[in-house]
Structure formats: C-alpha cells, structure tokens
Amino acid sequence: MKTIVIIGGGITGMSAAYYLNREIQERNLDARIVVVESYGNLGGKINTISDNGFVMEAGADSIVTRKPNMDQLIDELGLRDEVVYNATGKSYIYADGKLKLIPEEAVFGIPLSLESLANSELISAEGKVEALKDYYTPNDGQFTENDSVGQFLEAFLGKEIVEKQIAPVLSGVYSGKLQELTIASTLPYLLDYKNKYGSIMKGLAENRQTFKGKGDRKFFSFQHGVSTLVDKMESELSEAEFIIGVGAESITKTGGQYTITLSDQRELTADYAVLATSHAVAQSVLKDPNLNEDFTELKNSSMISVYLGFDIPDEQLPADGTGFIVSQSEDVVCNACTWTSRKWSHTSAGSRLLVRLFYKSSGSSFDKLQQMSKEDLLQVALQDIKGSLGIDAAPVTHLVTKWLDEMPNYHIKHHELVKSLEKKMSAAYPGVYLAGCSYYGVGIPDCIANGQKTAKRIAEQI
Numbered sequence: 001m002k003t004i005v006i007i008g009g010g011i012t013g014m015s016a017a018y019y020l021n022r023e024i025q026e027r028n029l030d031a032r033i034v035v036v037e038s039y040g041n042l043g044g045k046i047n048t049i050s051d052n053g054f055v056m057e058a059g060a061d062s063i064v065t066r067k068p069n070m071d072q073l074i075d076e077l078g079l080r081d082e083v084v085y086n087a088t089g090k091s092y093i094y095a096d097g098k099l100k101l102i103p104e105e106a107v108f109g110i111p112l113s114l115e116s117l118a119n120s121e122l123i124s125a126e127g128k129v130e131a132l133k134d135y136y137t138p139n140d141g142q143f144t145e146n147d148s149v150g151q152f153l154e155a156f157l158g159k160e161i162v163e164k165q166i167a168p169v170l171s172g173v174y175s176g177k178l179q180e181l182t183i184a185s186t187l188p189y190l191l192d193y194k195n196k197y198g199s200i201m202k203g204l205a206e207n208r209q210t211f212k213g214k215g216d217r218k219f220f221s222f223q224h225g226v227s228t229l230v231d232k233m234e235s236e237l238s239e240a241e242f243i244i245g246v247g248a249e250s251i252t253k254t255g256g257q258y259t260i261t262l263s264d265q266r267e268l269t270a271d272y273a274v275l276a277t278s279h280a281v282a283q284s285v286l287k288d289p290n291l292n293e294d295f296t297e298l299k300n301s302s303m304i305s306v307y308l309g310f311d312i313p314d315e316q317l318p319a320d321g322t323g324f325i326v327s328q329s330e331d332v333v334c335n336a337c338t339w340t341s342r343k344w345s346h347t348s349a350g351s352r353l354l355v356r357l358f359y360k361s362s363g364s365s366f367d368k369l370q371q372m373s374k375e376d377l378l379q380v381a382l383q384d385i386k387g388s389l390g391i392d393a394a395p396v397t398h399l400v401t402k403w404l405d406e407m408p409n410y411h412i413k414h415h416e417l418v419k420s421l422e423k424k425m426s427a428a429y430p431g432v433y434l435a436g437c438s439y440y441g442v443g444i445p446d447c448i449a450n451g452q453k454t455a456k457r458i459a460e461q462i
Contacts, residue, residue, distance in 0.1 A: 002030065004034070006036070007248045011043070014233045017033050017035050017451075018236060021033060029459065034240070037244050042234055042244070044059070046227055056309075057225060059305075061340070064443060064445060067446070084222060092321060093325050095326075097331060110201060122164045133158065145183045149183045168327045171325070193207070243262070246263050248262055272432070274458075275432065275434050275435065276451070286429070302361040302404045304358070304377060308357070308395045310352060314341040314348070317342055340355060341354040359380075377400050408437050
C-alpha cells in the first residue's frame with residue numbers, strides 16, 4: 001500500500017486529500033492518505049467564528065463566483081442549498097475625508113467605458129484625459145507578462161488613475177505594491193487584452209461577461225460560514241488519517257521513500273508527500289541548502305483583521321453601500337472596511353451592524369500596529385469607524401486576527417522562483433510536491449485547483 005502524507009490542513013491540503021481520496025476510489029488504488037496539521041483545527045486561514053448572533057471569518061470571508069472549478073465541487077459536496085451570495089451595493093474609496101463612489105462600470109477600478117471614466121469622482125479632469133491614451137497607444141512588445149503590472153497600467157492609463165482608483169482596489173486582492181508585482185502573477189489577461197484589442201479598457205468591456213457573468217453576484221459563501229467547505233471535505237475523508245496539533249519537523253529521503261519526522265518525534269514513512277504549507281514552513285521542513293536561495297527570495301506580507309459587531313441597525317451606514325477602501329488618508333488608519341452585515345445578511349441576526357476593518361503591511365502605520373495588543377488594535381478600529389462613518393458606539397462583540405508574514409506577495413521574480421523550485425524539487429525529491437498560495441494563486445478557487453492538480457499527478461504516478 002502506498003502512503004501519501006499531506007503536510008498542511010488548509011484549503012489546499014484538504015483539497016489535495018479530497019481529490020486524492022476520489023482518485024483512489026475511482027481507480028481502485030492501493031493507497032492511504034495521512035493529513036498533518038500543526039494548528040488545533042483544519043482550515044488554515046479559513047476559520048469561521050460565531051458569537052452573539054454574528055458570524056465572523058478570521059481569514060477568507062468569500063469565494064469569487066467567476067472561477068469555474070467551484071460549481072462542480074459544491075454540487076459534489078452537496079452544498080448547493082447552503083450557498084449564499086453577496087448583496088448588491090455600491091463600493092467607495094475613502095479619500096480627502098469623505099467617501100467617494102467607485103464607478104460601477106469598472107473592474108478592479110479600471111473603467112469599462114468612456115462614460116465610467118468621465119463620471120469618476122476620484123480623478124481630476126487631467127487624469128481622465130491622460131487615461132484616454134490607452135485607446136491610441138499600442139503595446140508593440142514594450143511589456144511582457146514578466147514586467148511590473150504597476151508600470152504596465154501607468155504606461156497606458158496614467159499615474160493618477162492608477163494611484164487613486166486602481167491601486168486601492170487591487171490592494172484588496174494582492175498584497176504589496178503594484179510596481180513590485182508581475183503581470184503574470186496578478187492580471188495576465190490585461191496584457192492579452194491590450195495586445196488583442198489595442199486597449200485595456202476596450203478589452204475588459206469586450207469580455208465583461210467574464211467578470212459580470214453572474215450579475216452582481218460576484219462572491220459567495222455559505223449559510224454557516226466558509227468553514228462549511230472545509231468541514232464537508234473532512235466528512236468525506238473517513239478513510240484518511242488526521243494528525244492534528246502536531247507539526248512536521250523534517251523530511252528526508254530513505255531509499256525510494258521519505259521519512260517525515262513530526263514535532264512529537266513520531267516518524268511517518270511516505271511514498272509521496274505534499275507540502276501544502278507556507279513556503280517558510282516548507283523550507284524549514286526540507287532543510288535543503290540547494291533550495292534555500294529560492295525559498296528565501298519568496299516574500300510574504302502581513303495583515304490584521306478587526307471585526308466590530310454593534311447592537312445598532314446597519315441602516316446607520318451610508319445608503320446602498322457595502323464598504324470602502326482607503327486611499328492616502330491621514331485621518332483613517334485602516335486600508336479597507338467591509339460593511340459585513342450589509343454585504344452578507346447571514347452574518348448578522350436582525351441586521352445589526354457588523355463591520356470588518358483591514359490593516360495591511362503596505363500601510364505606513366503597520367510597523368507600529370503589529371506591535372500592539374489586540375485591545376489596543378480594537379481601540380484603533382473604533383477610532384477609524386468613528387472617523388470614517390461617524391459611528392460612536394461600544395461593540396457587543398469583536399474579533400482581532402493577526403496574520404503576520406503569512407500573506408503571499410507575488411513580487412517581480414515570483415514566477416521565476418517557483419519554476420526554479422519546481423525543477424529542483426523534481427530532481428532531488430521526486431514524489432514530493434510544493435502546493436498552495438505561496439506559489440500558485442491566493443484565492444480559494446486557485447488553492448482548490450492546485451490541490452486537485454497535485455492529487456491527479458500523484459494518482460497517475462501510483
């Protein structure tokens with residue numbers, strides 16, 4: 001019997017286990033699965049917490065609808081009746097001391113029409129004129145997918161619209177500065193659109209169904225939170241062995257197999273292994289000088305999340321709004337604020353106000369914030385809500401979560417480093433696979449797709 005050890009019980013590791021289990025059953029393979037998770041619970045950055053009538057997510061709070069691999073999985077897991085979609089509503093950027101509407105006809109802040117560009121409250125007349133050069137300035141090979149997405153957007157749309165309207169929106173998806181992120185690791189299709197249609201804005205407009213195919217239902221979750229997905233996967237893995245609350249210390253090659261030593265000194269013998277962990281953990285487990293240079297150059301960023309639940313109606317929020325992003329504000333510290341009870345009705349009993357604030361390491365105040373206690377961070381969040389929304393009330397519940405050096409940052413060399421690691425791993429550790437958001441995509445659907453792909457590769461080898 002072959003043994004596959006999956007190190008890391010986050011969404012990538014759980015997906016690898018789920019799809020491996022399916023492959024084992026369908027192909028009648030003689031194999032078993034062991035999942036090792038150092039935390040006290042499965043899910044990794046997915047962790048739903050319920051308190052006082054509120055549903056809060058310590059990590060990811062939703063899944064994008066436009067990724068095609070999710071529909072089939074939801075049906076397979078029997079979760080269709082549990083699915084809930086985001087409420088429609090307007091989004092804002094907080095700038096110059098007030099909320100300014102993000103144009104509705106835009107993708108990541110990039111206008112889909114001349115009307116959307118003209119009606120923007122966020123950029124000056126001069127900035128709008130500068131953005132028009134996107135329609136008449138060809139790429140002509142100037143940019144490739146390995147170039148900076150920030151420089152690419154500024155070259156054709158202008159600096160002002162990128163800084164004031166696009167970068168704040170993209171910061172909610174990707175960590176790090178746009179100048180340091182590649183086109184390949186962020187929005188590769190924008191380069192394709194520019195080359196095919198001659199214009200980024202025109203290309204997005206021609207392909208609007210890709211982004212707006214489900215109308216305003218751009219995201220979904222589950223009635224009892226995102227952890228429902230992980231819990232259901234676990235319930236489907238009755239034949240797998242789970243080792244929870246114990247980490248992996250090392251992995252060494254022993255003949256044609258691998259010995260995995262755990263933090264409690266147990267040893268597992270594996271024919272195949274999946275390192276579905278952060279790259280820092282993978283590096284510490286492998287302890288291979290030949291891999292260290294590549295691992296060390298991969299970068300992480302940090303984020304702090306603060307939920308505030310109030311015993312007041314969310315009607316006190318600006319009408320028809322679901323949140324705001326902050327752009328170069330001196331009076332508000334957070335980078336973004338989601339009006340959770342407005343956006344997700346399942347998160348709040350009686351439509352009481354629930355908001356979530358995000359503080360990212362790209363912010364100028366983060367060095368100070370990360371040193372603060374959770375109580376001090378609570379006070380910072382309350383001041384931000386008072387300053388931005390005028391709400392001055394005591395919360396009936398709150399949740400402060402620190403993700404320090406755990407958010408992947410796909411900088412300019414990311415793609416090259418991942419390719420190098422893949423080549424070295426294949427040569428030195430055949431049958432051992434790196435997986436997860438440190439390498440192959442930050443969203444839940446991307447992590448699930450990566451887990452599925454890894455599972456299929458192992459099944460085919462078996």
